[in-house]
Amino acid sequence: xxxxxxxxxxACVAFLALPAAASPAFDAFxxxxxxxxxxxAAIKTALAGSAWTPADVQPTNxxxxxxxxxxxxxxSVGGAxxxxxxxxxxxxxxxVTACTARVAKGALGELTHESQAWxxxxxxxxxxxxxxxxxxxxxxxxxxxxxxxxxxAAGGGxxxxxxxxxxxxxxxxxxxxIKS
Numbered sequence: 001x002x003x004x005x006x007x008x009x010x011a012c013v014a015f016l017a018l019p020a021a022a023s024p025a026f027d028a029f030x031x032x033x034x035x036x037x038x039x040x041a042a043i044k045t046a047l048a049g050s051a052w053t054p055a056d057v058q059p060t061n062x063x064x065x066x067x068x069x070x071x072x073x074x075x076s077v078g079g080a081x082x083x084x085x086x087x088x089x090x091x092x093x094x095x096v097t098a099c100t101a102r103v104a105k106g107a108l109g110e111l112t113h114e115s116q117a118w119x120x121x122x123x124x125x126x127x128x129x130x131x132x133x134x135x136x137x138x139x140x141x142x143x144x145x146x147x148x149x150x151x152x153a154a155g156g157g158x159x160x161x162x163x164x165x166x167x168x169x170x171x172x173x174x175x176x177x178i179k180s
Contacts, residue, residue: 024078025103026114029173032084033099034118037137037158038177040069040088040097047073047084058085065089065096080105094154097177106171112164115173119162130165154180
């Protein structure tokens with residue numbers, strides 16, 4: 001009996017330490033945008049499934065970007081409407097890709113927490129409910145980047161800017177990749 005109690009306590013602690021399961025809406029964002037490192041061809045493939053239907057394409061609001069291609073799809077995922085808008089283009093010598101998911105009926109705190117668990121580190125800044133991560137990749141895994149490392153990240157696997165914020169009742173998960 002003395003051995004069983006510590007084993008049960010250890011099992012409870014281990015269970016509580018497990019990360020919470022991601023919401024279906026966050027999983028949809030990861031599959032469409034994040035886990036493929038914002039590769040536009042992979043984004044189009046991820047959005048080709050029958051669950052995704054065409055949506056209105058939103059223009060990019062990045063100054064001086066020459067848009068090459070864009071796609072917009074929407075789906076009902078786990079009770080939430082998720083709309084993904086992705087595009088790629090150039091800005092001078094840089095290749096730029098963006099993938100944005102708008103989650104209707106999403107919870108900002110939950111999606112921010114899931115974002116941090118996915119990336120493995122805290123946001124670089126939190127301002128007015130907007131969380132921002134800036135990162136490159138080391139060994140295929142996200143690694144926080146400071147301004148002094150932006151050029152090296154862009155020249156390597158890419159420099160990523162990821163924002164999570166509320167906008168008109170939706171939660172926006174916005175991922176931008178810059179590659180030189």
